[in-house]
Amino acid sequence: MEACKMCIEQSQKRRRGTPHQYLSKIDALRFFKGNNNRNYEEQDFQCQVCQAKFTWSSNKNDLAWTLWQG
Ligand SMILES: [Zn+2]
Numbered sequence: 001m002e003a004c005k006m007c008i009e010q011s012q013k014r015r016r017g018t019p020h021q022y023l024s025k026i027d028a029l030r031f032f033k034g035n036n037n038r039n040y041e042e043q044d045f046q047c048q049v050c051q052a053k054f055t056w057s058s059n060k061n062d063l064a065w066t067l068w069q070g
Pocket of ligand 1: 003004005006007047048049050051052
């Protein structure tokens with residue numbers, strides 16, 4: 001299924017940003033140890049409209065919102 005408009009917009013958000021209203025958490029928050037002791041967090045979300053899945057990351061070297069391919 002194609003990603004809905006809200007998810008397309010979500011995937012284009014850089015850095016921080018809140019999930020759109022139909023994104024719900026599907027997993028627990030994960031903690032990672034990054035380089036130089038820069039810890040970061042990841043959280044998985046799924047859209048209730050189009051079933052697209054996102055991973056949110058607080059890693060500054062990464063996109064905040066990553067839309068899963070496939
Ligand atoms: Zn969606």
